[in-house]
Amino acid sequence: MSAQPNISSVAFLIADPARAAMLMTLIDGCALPAGELARAAGVTAQTASAHLAKLLNGGLLSCEQQGRHRYYRLMDGQVAEAIERLAAICSATTVRRRPLNRAAQDLRFARCCYDHLAGQLGVAVTQALQEKKFIAAGMDKQYALSAAGNLWFTAIGVDIAALKPTRHGLARQCLDWTERTHHLAGPLGVQLLSALCAAGWLRRIKSSRAIQVTPKGWAGLKTQLGIDENTLAVETTGT
Incomplete structure (x- = not known):
C-alpha cells in the first residue's frame, strides 16, 4: 500500500x-x-x-x-492558498447570509490575499487586464503574459525580468473566496500589488487586511484599466 x-x-x-x-x-x-x-x-x-x-x-x-x-x-503561501480555497468552498455552500458590517464590506471590496490583491477590486483589475489582452487564462490555472502586458506591467513599476516563476508559474489564477471567480496571484500578482502601493494608488490599512484606493489610484485605474469608481460601486452594491 x-x-x-x-x-x-x-x-x-x-x-x-x-x-x-x-x-x-x-x-x-x-x-x-x-x-x-x-x-x-x-x-x-x-x-x-x-x-x-x-x-x-x-x-x-x-x-x-x-x-x-x-x-x-x-x-508559507501554500497554507494561505489552502485556506482561501476552503473559504471559497464555504462561501459556495452558504444559503443565507447576515448583512455585512463595514469591516466585512471593506474586506470584500479590496484586501490582501496573503501577498496579492483580492476582493472585488482584485477581480476587476484581473478582468480588465484580460480584456486589454495583457494577460490571458491558460492551462493549469495559470495566466500567460503577453508582449503588450510585459510593457504595461513594466511601465507600472513591475520588474518582469527579476520575477522568478514558482512551480505554479509566473502568474496563477487564485479563486476569490468572496467573489467566486479568479484574481491574479503568483509572483506577478505580488509585484503588481507592491507596485500599486509604491505608486500611491493603493494603501494598506494597519491592523487589517483591507486595502484602500487613493484618489490618485482611482484616476490611474480609470485611465489605465477603465475601472471607474462609480461603476464599481454600483456593481458592488448590486451583488
Missing part, C-alpha cells in the same frame, strides 16, 4: 473555529503576537497558546521571536 498524505491531521487543525479564526487573521502574510490572535479568535491567552502550539507542530504556522515577544505567521 502506497503512503498517503495525512490530510486528516491538517483538516483537524483547521476545523477548530478558534484555530480557523487565527489562520484567517494571518491570511495576509502578517506576523502577529499571541495576544492579538487570542482576541481575533475570542479565546483566553492560555487557550490561544495551546492552539498556536498545535498549529506550529502541524506545520501550518511559523514563529519568530524578538526579545521577549513571539510573532506568528502562516508557514
Whole structure:
C-alpha cells in the first residue's frame, strides 16, 4: 500500500473555529503576537497558546521571536492558498447570509490575499487586464503574459525580468473566496500589488487586511484599466 498524505491531521487543525479564526487573521502574510490572535479568535491567552502550539507542530504556522515577544505567521503561501480555497468552498455552500458590517464590506471590496490583491477590486483589475489582452487564462490555472502586458506591467513599476516563476508559474489564477471567480496571484500578482502601493494608488490599512484606493489610484485605474469608481460601486452594491 502506497503512503498517503495525512490530510486528516491538517483538516483537524483547521476545523477548530478558534484555530480557523487565527489562520484567517494571518491570511495576509502578517506576523502577529499571541495576544492579538487570542482576541481575533475570542479565546483566553492560555487557550490561544495551546492552539498556536498545535498549529506550529502541524506545520501550518511559523514563529519568530524578538526579545521577549513571539510573532506568528502562516508557514508559507501554500497554507494561505489552502485556506482561501476552503473559504471559497464555504462561501459556495452558504444559503443565507447576515448583512455585512463595514469591516466585512471593506474586506470584500479590496484586501490582501496573503501577498496579492483580492476582493472585488482584485477581480476587476484581473478582468480588465484580460480584456486589454495583457494577460490571458491558460492551462493549469495559470495566466500567460503577453508582449503588450510585459510593457504595461513594466511601465507600472513591475520588474518582469527579476520575477522568478514558482512551480505554479509566473502568474496563477487564485479563486476569490468572496467573489467566486479568479484574481491574479503568483509572483506577478505580488509585484503588481507592491507596485500599486509604491505608486500611491493603493494603501494598506494597519491592523487589517483591507486595502484602500487613493484618489490618485482611482484616476490611474480609470485611465489605465477603465475601472471607474462609480461603476464599481454600483456593481458592488448590486451583488
